Amino acid sequence: MAASVRGINKSLLPAAKTRATIAKRLTGVTGAMTTATIAEMEARYRWFRDLDAEHRSWITLVAQTGIDGFVTWFADPDPAAPTGSDVFGSAPRELARRISLAQTVELVKTTIEVVETQIDEVMPKADRPVLHAAIVQYSREVAFAAAEVYARAAELRGAWDARLEALVVDAVVRGDTDETVLSRASALGWRSPAAIVVVVGRSPEGDGSQTLEAIRHNAAIGRVDMLGSIQGDRMIVILGGDGLHSETSTLGLVGSLASFFGPGPVVVGPVVAHLMEAGGSTREALSGYRAAVAWPEAPRPVSTHDLLPERALAGDGHARRALARELYDPLLAAGGGLLETLISFLDQGSSVEAAARALFVHPNTVRYRLRRIHEVSGYSPTDPRDAYALRLALTLGRLLSKPEPAKAAPRPTPIDARAVV
Structure with missing residues (x-):
């Protein structure tokens, strides 16, 4: 069984001395291969043409490092699979943020195609089959290395986004939302x-x-x-x-x-x-x-x-005030006997007839007022759950209502004794 190191099948490569001889001839054309690769990238892809000079130089550096890395790898007596740092370590980390994984695949694919074309054009015929077999193995490992770089970057970015998102939610919970929090939320896609x-x-x-x-x-x-x-x-x-x-x-x-x-x-x-x-x-x-x-x-x-x-x-003061102000106060302001009818209806076990007798009105009058209570408050006294909320609203409304100050009794007018006489 052929020996392999990290996916490199050595049986497909010639002897080390033969590889060294071919690599020496290949070294003389690596510059031309890099130039041809960048020219092909510019001709094929609009996104590459839209890059600024700095980012284009980074991609040129990556392409050149990849081609030089292939020559070095091919000449090595004991070749191993290239790593992400071998090929992409020459470019700043920002490059992974500027170009996508799909664009990186296009870069690798174009570089390989150009190198294969250049091999057929400038290398001797005897060297071409060996180099084509070698470039297939090398390009596969470079593709895996690219995927590893982007996977690691995505993992780090995801961990950072999770921490940033937790900070934003925590600020919202504490009611401490300011422009900084809005900026962080915007960075998360909000x-x-x-x-x-x-x-x-x-x-x-x-x-x-x-x-x-x-x-x-x-x-x-x-x-x-x-x-x-x-x-x-x-x-x-x-x-x-x-x-x-x-x-x-x-x-x-x-x-x-x-x-x-x-x-x-x-x-x-x-x-x-x-x-x-x-x-x-x-x-x-x-x-x-x-x-x-x-x-x-x-x-x-x-x-x-x-x-x-x-x-x-449970002690929520906002909820107590909401029940009092949104249910009790509107019924009190509506008049028409709505509050009295609600109290009597609930006190009489939600019986229309019993409430009508207690109020000395016709049962249809009670039914009409119950419909009006529903219209004014949004709660129906005939629904058990709504009746529970209305009963609590009555109690809270009375508790939170400000009692009118008692009027002082008038002072008695002093009696003039002479007037009596």
């Missing part, structure tokens, strides 16, 4: 959409980074920007897109992503207009996530607005 929501749920089991990438992929299909981070046992995802303006569309999108979260509630914060304001959505989403344990039958996902009663009982 396009500053007009509608943004924050989603909180339990961290998934296994590799969380793969889960975040899966969410990012599915969000991209729906043309939605995504930032995410895993913080302990919870996963926070920030979504942004023009299709998130309505609660229905938002819950529909998050519902398609809910399976990526761990078991338990998936809470969706309110929609905000800018990443600068996402701290408010995050605060409500975290509050709802903590309080969701009190409503195990909640849908998945569930909005923070639907969790207002649980959040209020």
